[in-house]
Amino acid sequence: MTAAINIETAKARRESVARRFIRRPAGAVSLSILVLVVLVGLLAPWLSPYDPNFVNLKITKAPPGADHWLGGDSSGRDVLSRLIWGTQTTLYGALLAVATGVITGVPAGVAAGYFGRATDRICTWISDALQAIPGMIILLIVAAGTGADFTIIMITVGVFMAPGYFRIARSAALAVRNEPYIDAARVAGLTDLRIMGRHVVTAVYAPIIIQTALTAGIAMGLQAGLQFLGIGSASIPSWGAMMNDGFRNMLTEPLLLLWPAAALGITIAVLAVMGSTLADLVVVRKPAARSTRKSRQRTRREFAPATGMMVHAPEKAAARIENLRVSYAGHGGDVEVVHGISLDMAPGEVLGIVGESGSGKSQTVFSLLGLLPAGGHATADGIWIDGREVTRMGSAERAGLLGRTIGYIPQEPMSNLDPCYTIGHQLVEPLRSVLKLPRAEARRTAVAMLERVGIVDPERVMNSYPHQISGGMAQRVLIAGAVAGRPSLLVADEPTTALDVTVQAEVLELLRELQQEYNMALMIVTHNFGVVADVCDRVVVMQHGNIVEVGEVEQIFGRPAQAYTGELIRASLDGSDSRSQLDAQWNKSNSMQEVAP
Incomplete structure (x- = not known):
């Protein structure tokens, strides 16, 4: 098999991963719990029975009751309200950290893996340097310098998580940058930026999703740890701050520690289970097997x-x-x-x-x-x-x-078509990039070229994936793409x-x-x-x-x-x-x- 992904179909994979995930008990349960947690965070203003910072000395360390289902904390605030609002704070912090890690780590990893050489060395050195820096010390310095600004602290956490995304993106890009369809895209006239955005990123998104599920849990743990240490604004309700209050009163009111610890533990466990389940279901693209042909590790060279x-x-x-x-x-x-x-x-x-x-x-x-x-x-x-x-x-x-x-027709036609995109997409994109045609005109041109090379039903082929056509038809597709620019x-x-x-x-x-x-x-x-x-x-x-x-x-x-x-x-x-x-x-x-x- 010469296709880059050893699966029945690339399209079926995208359509069925969600269904297969839900069919698994671990996937269905973890997803349900995560959806519930997210809804609680989003609907906090409507679900919270009281203002999370409202102090009522009558319920100081009060046990659970009809008016206050989870009782009151040591300052006389409603525990349930603070727990609900803490969900929003925790999700927001995790989102900030994950987004920062993805935005800084993934593009650098893709560029390093795709270009190699000096780009790879520089980006790898920066990633290694970030890993060598004692992150907790930097976080404490940032907290002191910004007045414990929650947003800046979580962005800093995301920066230190970027190397994890960088390594994954770099490895995925290295795995596909030598694929024949990458070479075909270069010869078709696509720029490096388009190739990375259209073809390399498709190999990156699956492991990045898995990494995000795991990284979000780590970010939540770090956030709670910092707040447990008292780093952060006292006016922002959070699970970490609630755990700090519960720990100080653990011997007299153990429930104050139980509620936030249980919420944090369950959420992190759910994310870990989701990441593990996704890792079992998603097949990451691997390099195509070469039989009689030499390795095609192409790179641009000037004469x-x-x-x-x-x-x-x-x-x-x-x-x-x-x-x-x-x-x-x-x-x-x-x-x-x-x-x-x-x-x-x-x-x-x-x-x-x-x-x-x-x-x-x-x-x-x-x-x-x-x-x-x-x-x-x-x-x-x-x-x-x-x-x-x-x-x-x-x-x-x-x-x-x-x-x-210059037009180029490679051998091994199935290896020179990206299994993650339809034939139409792979013909239209070079026409738009090289000839600067509008999408509709580029599609009409692609259909006409398929007809010219002898494909009987060009519209069906345009909507097909490479695995759905024969080797001879795939070669005709490549010929159509090669001569489309005249x-x-x-x-x-x-x-x-x-x-x-x-x-x-x-x-x-x-x-x-x-x-x-x-x-x-x-x-x-x-x-x-x-x-x-x-x-x-x-x-x-x-x-x-x-x-x-x-x-x-x-x-x-x-x-x-x-x-x-x-x-x-x-x-x-x-x-x-x-x-x-x-x-x-x-x-x-x-x-x-x-x-x-």
């Missing part, structure tokens, strides 16, 4: 020019690469995997880059797209796309080419590898039709000469990071200059995925050789 001399590409070149070198940092120094290759494409040309696994063809394409894996570094005398030199562009300008000038260059990375033979032929025919219809340059990365025979005009053969042969398709099939090329052709002929067209091309080329003088 460094290999020399001071810049080569000028023809104005009409769809793509051109001069002296590209790609290397990776290793323990023994940099390891070069692409060794100074050069290639070019004319507008409207279909170019096949062929080679076995590890030949450097994918590294070349990722360098062209600006999406090298982490640790990768590319240098080149020049790289041009649609006549524009891109190696000296800034990251923002370079990213602006994606989705509009790019001048379309890059297809092993576009048929994950599909069966029948669907492969249909997808290749569709690519050829779209290439001719929109007059795009089409670059196909493949290990299979059958794909080359089907659609390509010209072939670049790569081995060990070098280009070993370049030529027209008929010339390569008829008279391969290198033995390696002949081996690749024979392997495709003998393989289970060979095509009749490849056989015909091979036979035609051999016949031409036999009659040649």
Whole structure:
């Protein structure tokens, strides 16, 4: 299974978690109690029989009675009224602390996990520093400096809780930032902010909800502890202040301590049970399993020019690469995997880059797209796309080419669609971001593109989730998204590898039709000469990071200059995925050789 979440459906999960939670006795009971506590806090002005600060000396330490159901405290105030108003105070304090923790910790964690490198180091250092600071001492200093202002104290508590949210958000972001659908979103032209808000946050919200249930209980405990110590305004009724009064009179009036302690204990226990139950029900997204494909830990890299001399590409070149070198940092120094290759494409040309696994063809394409894996570094005398030199562009300008000038079709279509969003959402969002279309127009464009790529019922597909469509249909969806911006260059990375033979032929025919219809340059990365025979005009053969042969398709099939090329052709002929067209091309080329003088 290549989906990022191992569940029956992403939509069903969102719809059924609440129902499954309620069906569990622990979930139903804890939720009911929490709802009751919240209602008591919200309705305190109407539920409280007396003003919580009204003093009646006649009921000083009075036992429970008809007029005062829970009796009076040591100052002659009604215990039930103070308990009800204390519920509101406790909930308000917990909300302040949790909101502060979420607002400060989650964005920092998502940014650290998504960007990594310097951002991760800085945010992690700040988080570790907050954890190392003695929080209680800081709280006492804040209380003394602000006159025990309740709001400021609880915000300070939230700041010290932010590292917990930071670690969870960072871990969740790290788990999904290398997912293929994140790469697909980048190449579609979405900004980092949109990707984090739309795709990364969906992996964060579930553990954050669980953490919030547990953190709220901790915040309530800290709040009550501070108030128990006498930190806070005496005019604000709270469970902690009531516990302080009860503790001082514990030997003579033990009930004064029982009521607030029971309310606090039950509420914290309810939150803990809810968090534990949610943790059992919510499946946090994990990285998709990779089978035959290498890990795709992409990150944006800017090119460094290999020399001071810049080569000028023809104005009409769809793509051109001069002296590209790609290397990776290793323990023994940099390891070069692409060794100074050069290639070019004319507008409207279909170019096949062929080679076995590890030949450097994918590294070349990722360098062209600006999406090298982490640790990768590319240098080149020049790289041009649609006549524009891109190696000296800034990251923002370079990213602006994606989705509009360059389209990208990845392999493993199911892994490149976010299982948490509908197909329509994933097609409409890039159109709105890249082409700046209104939502309604973007949706109409997406529906039209689905129709164009051969999907019979586009409206149904627009409302479907990735698991609800077939692999071939998912590949057509990705093709629709790639060509929606009318790019001048379309890059297809092993576009048929994950599909069966029948669907492969249909997808290749569709690519050829779209290439001719929109007059795009089409670059196909493949290990299979059958794909080359089907659609390509010209072939670049790569081995060990070098280009070993370049030529027209008929010339390569008829008279391969290198033995390696002949081996690749024979392997495709003998393989289970060979095509009749490849056989015909091979036979035609051999016949031409036999009659040649």
